[in-house]
Amino acid sequence: MSEVEKVLIVGGGIAGQTCAAALTRRGILCHVVELKDNFEIVGAGMYTQGNALRALLEIGVVEEIVKQGWHRDDDTTQVADSGGNVLARARYPRIAGPSVPAMVPISRRVLHKILHRAAQQAGVATRMGTTITSLMDIPSRGRVDVAFTDGTEDSYDLVVGADGIHSRVRDLSFGPQQPRYTGFVNWRVVLPKPAEVDIVTWMNGNGTTLGVIPISETELYLAGVIRQADNRWYEKHEILPIIRSTFAEYGGVGGQLVAQLDSRHDIVYTPIVEIELAPPWYRNRVVIVGDAAHASTPFWAQGASMAIEDVVLLAQLVEAGGPLSAILSQWMERRLSRCSWVQQGSRQTGEMLHEEGPGMREKMNSYVAAHFQQDVNDRYSRFAEAI
Secondary structure, eight states: OOOSEEEEEEEHHHHHHHHHHHHTTOOEEEEEEESSSEEEEEESEEEHHHHHHHGGGGGGGGHHHHSSSOOOTTTTOOOOOOOOSSSOOOOOOOOOOTTSSSSEEEEEHHHHHHHHHHHHHOOOEEETTOOOOOOOOOGGTTTTEEEESSOOOEEESSSEEOOOOTTTHHHHHHHHOOOEEEEEEEEEEEEEEEEOOOSEEEEEEEEEEEEEOOSSEEEEEEEEHHHHHHSSOOOOOHHHHHHHHHHTTTTHHHHHHHHHHHSSSEEEEEEEEEEOOOSEEEETTTOOTTTTHOOOGGOOOEEEEEEEEHHHHHHHHHHHOOOOOHHHHHHHHHHHHHHHHHHHHHHHHHHHHHSSSSSHHHHHHHHHHHHHHHHHHHHHHTTOOOO
């Protein structure tokens, strides 16, 4: 008999729904609780990277992601200067197989709906507006006793904390962890996609970057990053003037889209933070995954992909069997170096792209023009390695 027959997943986001679907398809009973009352996902869009698509093949959702998202048949993206002049293009490898695009930008809401449907079809029920109030994880009992905010209690063989940067599970199991502000803020907004926008384009400015990312045949998301000394909060009415002034130098399609923004648009503006939970990311029968353990900057666009890899690997190891302590030890060994590499590399890329000062923009643009394809090749050769 397996040591893991009943699992609680705290958090019903991308990691939580993927985890539930992957485990349930392997015959593991899963309960999911989600603090929010509904699945209104904050954030405009995201990349479903090739390594995430490869992992998601296990729960049968890749075809639907490709159908509802957006991709170029030649798997290329480009980088431009702030005037819209293209500096370089690069082709990305098809990690998930020759018939699956290298990456699929998609609405976060759409992706979540696809994953939630997969979990439902596998037989998973999600309790909304509910989270945990306590964990009693006593090794001698071989179970975790959990109390919930709705007044109920239950016991589990394994508890998975997939509840994000401000994880309740992490704080209960490891003590409070303060997210580290990285010195950057970002803003995102969904807009109608002009017909001429047919490639993902990142534009480099003076200490800023601007992404023009199609997420379907009819929509794109515009994403800006600003270097900022502190992570002060802005009210919605304050955000638009900041964007207009900070990105006034931008031309081309990016500048045109920024100029279209007004008070009607739902602009999401957030500080960029990291979580670096000291290993191991588990305590006895409680394991922390995704952003709850290793939230990263977005400059490699790998946050969701790392979370998806986390939970798919966990499901594979649980299915293989053995003592839970050995399963979690092996999982930790295989995830730590990969997730740490992504955190460090993404942070370094962000610092390079947003350097300020005389000559720094020209230096950075020259580097990108000369090295974009090679950097993609080097990075994705490691993403192509088995998780």
